[in-house]
Amino acid sequence: MSRSLRRGALAATAIVISIASLSACGAGNNAQTLEIKPDNAAVTVDDVKVQNALVITQPDPGAIGPAVVSATVFNNGLTRQTIDSITLPGALGTVKLKAAEGDGPIVVPANGSVVIGGKGNASAVIEGGLREARNGDAQRVVFKLSKTGDVGLSAFVVPASSYFKDFGPSEVPVPPATPPTATATSTPTGTATPTGEATHAAGH
Template sequence: MSSSLRRGALAAAAIAFSIASLAACGAGNNAQTLEIKPDNAATTVGVIKVQNALVITQPDAQSTGPAVISATLFNSGTSAQTLDAITVAGVSGPAELSPAKGKGKLTVPAGGSLVLGGEGNASAVLSGSREGLKDGAAQKVTFSFSKTGDVSLQAFIVPAKSYFEKWGPTELPSTPAETSPSPTGSESATGSATPSGEATASVSASESAAH
């Protein structure tokens, strides 16, 4: 085989391998979960795998609105587990967990997954976007499960901009400043009339006594 044909065969093999790899990724369980870059935090403890974990803050660095935790949770076990809490190092309280619909605990089904963050998915909300969170840093996030227990990893803190905008918190509307009520006419009249009347009566009495 000539060198040119050999180079062509190697190139074709490389392209075929790339296409096969992409197809395999697209067919996996996590192909359409978060669509977040694959180099984000991930870890596995027992039957639980946490993938694509992020803490997403407000897009405005001056905002004190809520932050959210985004992740995909996988359960390869034979029984369902509930996600009981999520805590972030440096943040005083745990995240507020809510299912995609209705109320109740978040459940990771046996052999299935649970997506946190994004429209139509379960949510994990931290009350403040700036309390103990620094954009660009990596902080310890702990997911507490009913059977596996605590699963911790270092997750990046990113603002809800560009790629992460659709996974981030909803911006809070600004609250208009309250204006102080001005004193009414009756208050002004009452406040000045009484002292004035008392002063006049006192002066008249003094003048009469002098005469």
């Protein structure tokens, strides 16, 4: 390759790298800048946005135990809201909500957000697990907020492994220990004297 062609190739490479760097800086961590939709479910209703919603089941397939709902709820309004309930239409599980601190409701502050799921965050535990859906299915989840009302979307059902391990159920069932096998103890059997022989001997 001639010297001039080499110079041109290097210059083109530098331009591409510069554009990529500028695009990354301009986009920051906001996927909306590049209009890239997250892999997980998201929906916006009025001032409320629910993003990265998932239903996370036990890590082992077939294990019976609680599942959880994980999501980030944003409130772009001027007044705070509370999450009054989370329901799973079509499923039998009841979702128990718990704030990150204290016994009060899960609060979504004005112009703020709350994370549901994961250590130190609010939690939404599906008591009894989710037996109607399998991993990979989509489950309808409805968040009921104090002012906005129902905000529903379909969330993927995934096991608490890999990327979702730290956001899954805190209560994982432990398989029961195998009981030791009982060892049969033989009891010595006495030798009985036949009745006829005993009588004959007594007669002599």
